Amino acid sequence: MEASVVNVPAAEERAPGTLARCVSALERGERFLITMHEFPDGDALGSALALCLALKERGKSVTVYSPQGAPQNLRFLPGAADIVRSLSRDARFDVCLACDAGDDARLGPDLPERERRGETLNLDHHPRSKAFGDVNLVDSTAASVGVLVWRLLKALDQPISRDIAACLWVSIASDTGNFRHSNTNAECMRIAWELVERGVRPGEISSRMYESQPLARVRLLAEVLKTLVVSKDGRVAWVVASREVFEAAGTVEETADGFISYPRSIEGVEVALLLREEGPQRQRVSFRSRGKVDVGAIATRFGGGGHHNASGCSVPGTLEEVRALVLREVQRGMERARIF
Numbered sequence: 001m002e003a004s005v006v007n008v009p010a011a012e013e014r015a016p017g018t019l020a021r022c023v024s025a026l027e028r029g030e031r032f033l034i035t036m037h038e039f040p041d042g043d044a045l046g047s048a049l050a051l052c053l054a055l056k057e058r059g060k061s062v063t064v065y066s067p068q069g070a071p072q073n074l075r076f077l078p079g080a081a082d083i084v085r086s087l088s089r090d091a092r093f094d095v096c097l098a099c100d101a102g103d104d105a106r107l108g109p110d111l112p113e114r115e116r117r118g119e120t121l122n123l124d125h126h127p128r129s130k131a132f133g134d135v136n137l138v139d140s141t142a143a144s145v146g147v148l149v150w151r152l153l154k155a156l157d158q159p160i161s162r163d164i165a166a167c168l169w170v171s172i173a174s175d176t177g178n179f180r181h182s183n184t185n186a187e188c189m190r191i192a193w194e195l196v197e198r199g200v201r202p203g204e205i206s207s208r209m210y211e212s213q214p215l216a217r218v219r220l221l222a223e224v225l226k227t228l229v230v231s232k233d234g235r236v237a238w239v240v241a242s243r244e245v246f247e248a249a250g251t252v253e254e255t256a257d258g259f260i261s262y263p264r265s266i267e268g269v270e271v272a273l274l275l276r277e278e279g280p281q282r283q284r285v286s287f288r289s290r291g292k293v294d295v296g297a298i299a300t301r302f303g304g305g306g307h308h309n310a311s312g313c314s315v316p317g318t319l320e321e322v323r324a325l326v327l328r329e330v331q332r333g334m335e336r337a338r339i340f
């Protein structure tokens, strides 16, 4: 093992042998299924595709499954074009790897039964991750699931190709907000350094991820920002992506993913929300916290989940009803955090 992987991961201390069990499953298995949470982000896709590339280099048969596939700005990732959106009923695997899932309910409708998908490895860093795997490699101190994949590949003595490095970079850069968020730590910076040494060009990847937006998405942002509201005390800010907002922007294909960073960026705001209309009677809510309020706990109350500073849930009710409900819970969260 290289000197760069000096820290003993917290997960290894809590559940000794977990990493070794994963390594042995990766060595023994022949047919692999890799999947991730629905509507995958850079971490889910980057970690899954890095694993896929590594396993293929080891001569394994690999299927990567995601019902939605990669969003437009992540389609440049090596292997993204080979993601399958459905699985046949008789597909069988030796090992199933779930990346960044939080909960097996988020793994898509075609996830095979346990007997057909094989030994299930849950690779995750969500603090309330459900232990649905036969092996649960879960470490909330890992900045992204790509960090866990890095540890696995190192333990396997797997050479890190430039393509694998690019996938891991996207995983880490996405979940740390480009090394800005509070989960940015020494381990992920050390890995990032090694990835650059293996040929990753951070500027090129950033440009693909953030500076290749369709015009319609920027028009959608303009409409979403018109809905910005800040609470009287300046601590809570929210934006709304309703059906009318999409109509005004003239797009149905674009998503409001990431727009929550704008209310979050306002000085003095502790909690930011983005409400998206999933239907007239159901709203998707994303939360971001500046650190004092545990928005993961708030989302969990509504049946969702996530991290202390970033979470989401889907709530039944009209936009008005859901906004009132979640704002009340945010207020309680602020009181618990002693922010008045």
Ligand SMILES: [Mn+2]
Pocket (backbone or CB within 6 Å): 043, 044, 100, 125, 144, 145, 175
């Ligand atoms: Mn993640």
